[in-house]
Structures are given as structure tokens and as C-alpha cells.
Amino acid sequence: xxxxxxxxxxxxxxxxxxxxxxxxxxxxxxxxxxxxxxxxxxxxxxxxxxxxxxxxxxxxxxxxxxxxxxxxxxxxxxxxxxxxxxxxxxxxxxxxxxxxxxxxxxxxxxxxxxxxxxxxxxxxxxxxxxxxxxxxxxxxxxxxxxxxxxxxxxxxxxxxxxxxxxxxxxxxxxxxxxxxxxxxxxxxxxxxxxxxxxxxxxxxxxxxxxxxxxxxxxxxxxxxxxxxxxxxxxxxxxxxxxxxxxxxxxxxxxxxxxxxxxxxxxxxxxxxxxxxxxxxxxxxxxxxxxxxxxxxxxxxxxxxxxxxxxxxxxxxxxxxxxxxxxxxxxxxxxxxxxxxxxxxxxxxxxxxxxxxxxxxxxxxxxxxxxxxxxxxxxxxxxxxxxxxxxxxxxxxxxxxxxxxxxxxxxxxxxxxxxxxxxxxxxxxxxxxxxxxxxxxxxxxxxxxxxxxxxxxxxxxxxxxxxxxxxxxxxxxxxxxxxxxxxxxxxxxxxxxxxxxxxxxxxxxxxxxxxxxxxxxxxxxxxxxxxxx
Amino acid sequence: xxxxxxxxxxxxxxxxxxxxxxxxxxxxxxxxxxxxxxxxxxxxxxxxxxxxxxxxxxxxxxxxxxxxxxxxxxxxxxxxxxxxxxxxxxxxxxxxxxxxxxxxxxxxxxxxxxxxxxxxxxxxxxxxxxxxxxxxxxxxxxxxxxxxxxxxxxxxxxxxxxxxxxxxxxxxxxxxxxxxxxxxxxxxxxxxxxxxxxxxxxxxxxxxxxxxxxxxxxxxxxxxxxxxxxxxxxxxxxxxxxxxxxxxxxxxxxxxxxxxxxxxxxxxxxxxxxxxxxxxxxxxxxxxxx
Ligand code: HEM
Ligand SMILES: [Cu+2]
Numbered sequence: 140x141x142x143x144x145x146x147x148x149x150x151x152x153x154x155x156x157x158x159x160x161x162x163x164x165x166x167x168x169x170x171x172x173x174x175x176x177x178x179x180x181x182x183x184x185x186x187x188x189x190x191x192x193x194x195x196x197x198x199x200x201x202x203x204x205x206x207x208x209x210x211x212x213x214x215x216x217x218x219x220x221x222x223x224x225x226x227x228x229x230x231x232x233x234x235x236x237x238x239x240x241x242x243x244x245x246x247x248x249x250x251x252x253x254x255x256x257x258x259x260x261x262x263x264x265x266x267x268x269x270x271x272x273x274x275x276x277x278x279x280x281x282x283x284x285x286x287x288x289x290x291x292x293x294x295x296x297x298x299x300x301x302x303x304x305x306x307x308x309x310x311x312x313x314x315x316x317x318x319x320x321x322x323x324x325x326x327x328x329x330x331x332x333x334x335x336x337x338x339x340x341x342x343x344x345x346x347x348x349x350x351x352x353x354x355x356x357x358x359x360x361x362x363x364x365x366x367x368x369x370x371x372x373x374x375x376x377x378x379x380x381x382x383x384x385x386x387x388x389x390x391x392x393x394x395x396x397x398x399x400x401x402x403x404x405x406x407x408x409x410x411x412x413x414x415x416x417x418x419x420x421x422x423x424x425x426x427x428x429x430x431x432x433x434x435x436x437x438x439x440x441x442x443x444x445x446x447x448x449x450x451x452x453x454x455x456x457x458x459x460x461x462x463x464x465x466x467x468x469x470x471x472x473x474x475x476x477x478x479x480x481x482x483x484x485x486x487x488x489x490x491x492x493x494x495x496x497x498x499x500x501x502x503x504x505x506x507x508x509x510x511x512x513x514x515x516x517x518x519x520x521x522x523x524x525x526x527x528x529x530x531x532x533x534x535x536x537x538x539x540x541x542x543x544x545x546x547x548x549x550x551x552x553x554x555x556x557x558x559x560x561x562x563x564x565x566x567x568x569x570x571x572x573x574x575x576x577x578x579x580x581x582x583x584x585x586x587x588x589x590x591x592x593x594x595x596x597x598x599x600x601x602x603x604x605x606x607x608x609x610x611x612x613x614x615x616x617x618x619x620x621x622x623x624x625x626x627x628x629x630x631x632x633x634x635x636x637x638x639x640x641x642x643x644x645x646x647x648x649x650x651x652x653x654x655x656x657x658x659x660x661x662x663x664x665x666x667x668x669x670x671x
Numbered sequence: 672x673x674x675x676x677x678x679x680x681x682x683x684x685x686x687x688x689x690x691x692x693x694x695x696x697x698x699x700x701x702x703x704x705x706x707x708x709x710x711x712x713x714x715x716x717x718x719x720x721x722x723x724x725x726x727x728x729x730x731x732x733x734x735x736x737x738x739x740x741x742x743x744x745x746x747x748x749x750x751x752x753x754x755x756x757x758x759x760x761x762x763x764x765x766x767x768x769x770x771x772x773x774x775x776x777x778x779x780x781x782x783x784x785x786x787x788x789x790x791x792x793x794x795x796x797x798x799x800x801x802x803x804x805x806x807x808x809x810x811x812x813x814x815x816x817x818x819x820x821x822x823x824x825x826x827x828x829x830x831x832x833x834x835x836x837x838x839x840x841x842x843x844x845x846x847x848x849x850x851x852x853x854x855x856x857x858x859x860x861x862x863x864x865x866x867x868x869x870x871x872x873x874x875x876x877x878x879x880x881x882x883x884x885x886x887x888x889x890x891x892x893x894x895x896x897x898x899x900x901x902x903x904x905x906x907x908x909x910x911x912x913x914x915x916x917x918x919x920x921x922x923x924x925x926x927x928x929x930x931x932x933x934x935x936x937x938x939x940x941x942x943x944x945x946x947x948x949x950x951x952x953x954x955x956x957x958x959x960x961x
């Protein structure tokens with residue numbers, strides 16, 4: 140294949156000044172912006188969690204008003220889901236997918252930049268939604284991230300801000316997804332067939348497909364909410380013939396697939412990290428590709444397991460129960476694929492690998508509690524207790540967040556050209572893992588004993604568990620200062636990274652991304668590489 | 672510059688994306704103020720920004736297209752992009768149709784006391800579930816006012832169906848004209864399509880006016896009015912966008928921008944128009960007719 144790329148201007152270094160970032164059309168710069176944005180929001184969302192845990196340190200009211208507490212719970216979740224995990228995932232996709240498939244850039248570079256620059260305004264709106272109630276903006280948003288009516292219809296202006304936050308984020312992630320799918324289908328280097336795609340690329344392929352399907356549905360749902368609030372419609376009000384439960388169906392039709400949106404990119408990262416440090420090719424590549432397809436299909440038809448208590452018929456709940464339990468088959472398959480990859484590998488324990496192994500162990504907890512929650516008669520007791528909180532934090536923090544951390548440690552040398560400090564990385568892993576488990580493990584017990592979620596106060600009998608959780612949370616929160624320090628230190632300098640970065644990458648996950656220098660030049664693959 | 676099959680055009684720095692993001696932000700922030708009793712000026716500013724952005728961004732794209740920068744591979748990108756965009760739109764409408772089915776066939780029955788849940792019509796004892804839902808559970812007291820009658824399928828809605836279907840035909844006719852190089856056929860076909868779009872919009876505006884004033888059917892008249900306006904309203908909005916895009920393409924056609932091989936802008940808009948057409952058929956069937 141011959142010389143392939145035409146640039147408007149034939150300069151080859153990065154442009155200078157603020158325009159480089161504001162007007163960017165470069166996948167690496169945009170990826171970096173996504174990642175930095177996610178990191179900033181991680182600290183904001185994390186600070187909210189710290190306030191929540193400080194409040195729950197003791198029974199009784201300590202720091203915040205009940206409504207504001209619920210507002211913190213709401214915005215903490217929305218920030219973590221929409222402004223941390225999803226943007227970080229897109230940031231990784233931006234950086235790595237073009238490098239992995241041998242493309243010069245994303246398929247639509249300008250739209251790519253627009254997807255990113257929609258995020259800061261959305262974050263502003265999200266934060267504004269917490270502030271306006273203090274300035275006469277009416278009732279705080281105290282619904283939780285699920286925004287159920289009728290409560291969400293009674294909230295003040297903050298809810299409108301949240302609705303439009305969701306619209307903006309929706310537009311951003313739909314555009315991002317269109318870009319990613321198009322890039323994967325259209326921009327592969329010659330010879331890079333679909334079944335040669337690295338696992339991370341496959342995981343994003345499914346994620347993007349999911350987002351294109353479910354984001355518009357959520358957008359429709361919150362639009363109806365807006366109309367019920369301001370234009371006199373009665374979608375969610377039985378007095379006009381509507382049904383508040385309808386909103387729950389819409390929310391979870393989006394919400395359940397959304398948890399896979401959060402999970403899958405990290406599973407893709409594991410598919411790269413584990414083979415590298417086990418120095419063995421990934422076990423069962425095809426089964427993982429098809430397993431993700433199964434997850435995709437099943438994920439779209441099991442949403443009502445979040446609503447067992449709404450009074451559905453026995454037939455309906457049974458259907459959703461069986462569907463949900465079926466999901467553990469592809470999820471289990473992924474875990475087994477990773478375990479078999481480890482089997483008889485020559486394993487070393489660098490930080491990304493520590494995270495990967497930790498994920499396998501801790502995420503399995505979430506899978507187990509998930510199956511418990513899927514069982515209707517059991518869930519009738521667990522629902523809306525801290526058991527659910529424990530379940531989804533075990534799913535989301537190892538399943539999504541630690542996957543992202545693994546990715547950061549795995550690829551940071553590629554991005555910056557410097558190795559991070561391995562000793563600090565390991566300390567961070569143990570510090571954060573201990574903090575995380577101390578925070579959320581006790582919540583299984585307080586939940587089983589009946590402690591309800593999203594309530595500012597609790598019965599005295601739960602005090603010990605909550606003190607443990609709060610101590611754990613502060614340990615967990617503090618560990619992130621070290622994370623920040625490691626990242627900044629690595630950007631500034633450190634041991635030079637080789638092109639391959641990891642000894643095992645040529646064995647475990649050989650790919651185009653390791654053939655370019657670390658850090659890669661501003662433009663890569665201007666001549667499409669040939670993949671054998 | 673190589674115009675090789677596999678070469679790809681990468682744009683340089685562009686100010687339009689960030690302008691677009693800002694304009695969207697300002698517009699929506701304005702809407703927040705408006706629905707909370709403020710004025711619409713911020714939305715106005717945002718919309719002006721959007722118009723400026725669309726004009727500027729599309730001018731750049733048209734310019735790039737005319738100077739031959741879009742190789743076949745870039746063309747494929749645009750096609751896929753449009754395809755997935757329309758897919759996401761399909762799911763947006765899927766949401767509203769899903770709600771309509773859920774409300775009509777499931778939850779309305781429960782309100783009327785049907786099903787395994789026992790008498791869920793305890794609140795409103797003499798409520799009978801019927802579709803279209805004219806007499807409301809609370810008898811129209813309080814928040815909602817009952818409509819006098821439901822919208823029938825004959826008359827204007829039928830005319831609108833025929834108008835949209837015809838516009839699909841004229842559009843395809845115009846497309847054939849482009850591919851075979853018949854100038855008059857191109858221009859007439861597309862011109863007629865734009866006109867039919869405008870007529871459709873006028874009919875619908877009149878229909879809304881009639882419904883509000885003569886039939887008392889408003890957003891406020893319970894779930895029937897709510898679903899009616901939500902579905903037809905979002906569809907109408909898409910027709911308006913589609914007509915605008917068709918108009919832009921029409922101007923470009925008059926300027927001679929399209930060749931028999933290279934006219935993706937035309938095709939993309941045509942796909943969109945057909946999609947809007949199909950949505951209407953669903954609407955006609957489930958909202959007006961059944
Ligand atoms: C074997 C797989 C899984 C099963 C069977 C499962 C099952 C469930 C069930 C039944 C609930 C509802 C509990 C209730 O509210 O009463 C639930 C909640 C939840 N799950 Fe899972 N789950 C699984 C995996 C995951 C994964 C992989 C994630 C995310 C990465 C996740 C995230 C969540 C979240 C966020 C909630 C709570 C949402 C809320 O109420 O705010 N789950 N899960
Ligand atoms: Cu779920």
C-alpha cells in the first residue's frame with residue numbers, strides 16, 4: 140500500500156498554543172484530554188463520596204442535611220458513571236484503537252473533538268444542579284441516579300439541569316460511539332481482519348454498539364420527565380392514565396446495558412494485560428469475542444431485575460430472573476478465559492498485572508452477589524439495601540475502575556515514554572485494594588441485616604460496620620493522591636520506556652501499538668502498515 | 672496528493688467542534704431558565720450560535736468535498752457515520768413507541784382493575800380503561816383536562832400520509848435523475864420533495880391548531896394527548912430538520928455540486944428522509960388508526 144494520508148498542512152509536529160487542545164483533531168491529544176477530564180472528575184466525585192462516608196460515620200445527623208445527602212448520593216453516582224468511567228474509557232479508545240488497528244487517526248477527527256468538548260459543559264451543568272437549590276432553585280435533586288418519578292417531578296431546577304446534562308452527555312457518547320465503530324470497521328490497516336483485532340478493540344466495538352442502542356432511549360425517557368415537569372403531560376402520573384413504573388422500565392432498559400458499557404472496556408484491557416504478564420497468548424480469543432456478543436444480547440433483555448419489587452406478574456419476574464442468571468454464563472466464561480490464560484504461564488507481578496489479578500478475584504464477588512440478587516425471592520429482601528450497594532461497588536470498582544487503572548499503568552509508558560515507578564505502583568495497588576475492600580465488604584453484612592441505602596441516618600446496630608466502611612473509604616480516597624503523584628511523576632520523567640515497553644508484550648499481546656516509538660510521534664501510521 | 676483508493680483525508684485544527692459544543696450548552700442552559708420561568712434570550716443566543724456553526728462547519732465540509740479531498744475511503748466513513756446516526760434515531764423513536772405500547776396494552780389495563788395485581792383501580796372506582804383514553808381516571812379534575820374527542824385517521828392525517836409517501840417517490844426519482852444525469856428530473860424531483868415537506872409541516876401545524884382549539888386535545892389531556900403530541904411532535908421536528916437539509920441539498924444541486932458518482936450529501940439526506948417516512952407509517956398505524 141502506498142502513501143496514504145493527506146493532511147491539510149504538511150507540518151509534522153504538534154501545533155502550538157491553546158489551539159492545539161481547543162481545536163484538536165488528533166486522536167492522541169483528544170484521548171489525553173478525555174483521560175485528564177476523567178481524572179479531575181474522579182477527584183470531584185470522590186470528594187462527594189468522602190462527605191457521604193463522613194456523614195455515615197456515626198448514626199444521627201452530623202454534617203449535612205438529609206436532602207443534600209441524597210443530592211450527594213445522586214451526583215456522586217452520575218459523576219462516576221458518566222464523567223469518570225465512560226470518558227476514561229473513551230480516552231483509552233481514542234489513544235489505543237488507532238494505534239492498535241494501524242489507522243492514522245479516528246475516522247472523524249473533528250466530531251471526535253466535539254464529543255470531548257461537550258463534556259466540560261455537561262460537568263458544569265451537573266455541578267450547577269447541586270448549587271442552584273442554595274440560590275432559590277427549589278427542591279434539591281434527592282432521587283438517586285435513577286431519577287425515579289414522582290420524586291424527580293417534584294425536584295426543583297436542579298433536575299432540569301440534570302436532564303440536560305444527560306442530553307449533552309448522550310449526544311457526546313453517541314457521537315463518540317459512531318466514531319469508534321466507524322474507525323474499527325473502516326480504518327483497519329490492510330491485513331488487520333476483524334478476527335485479528337486486539338481484545339480491547341473488540342470490547343469497544345460492543346460497547347459502542349450498546350451505547351448507540353441505549354443512550355437514545357434514556358434521552359427519550361428524561362425528555363418525557365421534562366415534559367411531565369413543565370408541559371403538563373402525564374406519562375408518569377396515573378391520574379392522567381400514565382404510570383410511574385414506565386420510567387423505571389425506560390431507565391433500566393438503558394441502565395442495565397449501561398453497566399456493561401462500564402464493564403466491557405475494562406474486560407478488553409484485561410484481555411491485553413493478562414496475556415502480556417503471563418507471557419502466553421490469550422486463551423480462547425474467539426470464545427471471548429462471541430461471549431461478549433452473548434453478553435450484549437442478553438444484557439438488553441434482562442433490565443427488570445432491578446424492579447422485582449414493583450409488582451410484576453409471576454411470569455414476568457420469572458422470565459427476568461432466568462435471563463439474569465443466564466448472564467452469569469458469559470461473565471463466568473470471561474473469568475475462566477483469563478484464568479486459563481494464566482495457567483502455566485510464566486507470570487510476573489507488575490502493577491497492571493496486580494490490578495488484573497485483583498480484578499479477577501474481586502469481580503467474582505460481584506458475580507456471586509449478582510446471582511443472589513437475581514433470585515426473586517431473595518432479592519425481595521436485598522433490594523434497596525446496602526447489599527446492593529456492595530454488589531455494584533464490587534462490580535464497578537474492580538470491574539471498571541481498576542481495569543482503567545490497569546490500563547493507565549500498562550500504557551502510561553507508551554504514552555509518555557517513561558516507566559512509572561514500579562515500587563510506588565505496587566504500593567498504590569495494595570493501598571487502594573485494602574481500602575476498597577475495607578469500605579465495601581462490611582456493606583454486604585449491614586445490607587443483609589437490613590440497612591437501607593440512600594438514607595442519611597441508620598439504626599445504631601449498624602454502627603460498627605459503618606465505622607469500618609468509613610475508615611476504609613478514607614484509606615481508599617487517600618490512596619488516590621499517590622495515584623496522582625505517580626502519574627505526574629511519570630509524565631515529568633523517569634526511566635526510558637522501550638518501544639515494546641513490556642518484555643511479554645511480543646508474546647502475549649503482540650500488536651501494532653508496540654511497533655511505534657514510546658511516546659509515539661504526533662502522527663502515526665501515515666503509511667498504513669501491513670499486517671500479516 | 673495521492674488519490675489512491677486507500678488514502679485518507681485528515682482535517683487540520685478546526686474551531687467548529689468547540690463552537691458547536693458551546694452553542695449546545697448555551698442553548699440548553701437557556702431552556703433550563705425558560706422552563707423555570709425565565710426568558711428565552713439565552714436560548715436565542717445559543718440557537719444563533721448553532722446556526723453560525725452549521726453554516727461554517729458545512730461550508731468547510733462542502734469546500735473539502737468540492738476540492739476532491741474525499742477519497743472513496745472517506746466516503747465510506749461518511750456513509751457509516753450516517754447509518755449509525757440513523758440507527759440511534761431509530762432507537763430514540765423506539766423509546767416513544769415502546770411507551771405507547773406499554774401504556775396502552777399493559778398499564779392502562781391495570782388502572783382499570785385487570786390482571787394479577789388485584790383491584791389497582793381502587794383510587795378511581797368508576798374508571799374504565801379504553802383507548803383512546805378520553806375520560807381520565809381522575810375525571811379531569813386537578814392537573815389534567817379531558818379532551819372532547821380523539822384524533823381520527825381520515826382527513827388531514829391521511830392526506831399527510833399520502834404527502835410523505837409521494838415525497839419519498841419524488842426524492843427517489845430525483846436520485847435517479849442524478850445518477851443518469853437528467854438535469855430537469857433532478858431539480859424537479861428534489862424541488863417537489865422540499866415542497867411536499869413544507870406542505871406536510873403546514874398541515875401538521877393546522878392539525879395541532881385544530882386539536883388544541885376545537886377538540887380540546889392538548890398535552891394536558893392525559894396520556895392520550897401526551898403520547899399523541901410526543902410522537903407526532905418529535906416526528907414533525909425531524910421532518911422540519913429533514914426539509915431544511917433537503918433545501919440545502921437543493922441549493923447545492925442548483926449550484927451543480929453533484930455528479931453522477933459523487934453526491935453523498937444527497938444520499939445521506941435521502942436516507943434520513945426515508946427513515947422519517949417510515950416512522951410516519953408507524954405513527955399513522957399506531958397513533959391515528961388502531
Ligand atoms: C453475573 C452478573 C450480574 C448479575 C446476575 C447482576 C444482578 C444484579 C441485580 C439482580 C441487581 C438488582 C439488585 C436490586 O436492586 O435489588 C443488580 C444491581 C446492580 N448491578 Fe449487577 N449483576 C451482575 C453484574 C454486574 C456488573 C458486571 C455490573 C457493573 C459493572 C453491575 C452493576 C450493578 C449496579 C450498578 C446495580 C445497582 C443499580 C442501582 O440500583 O442503583 N452488575 N445487579
Ligand atoms: Cu442489571
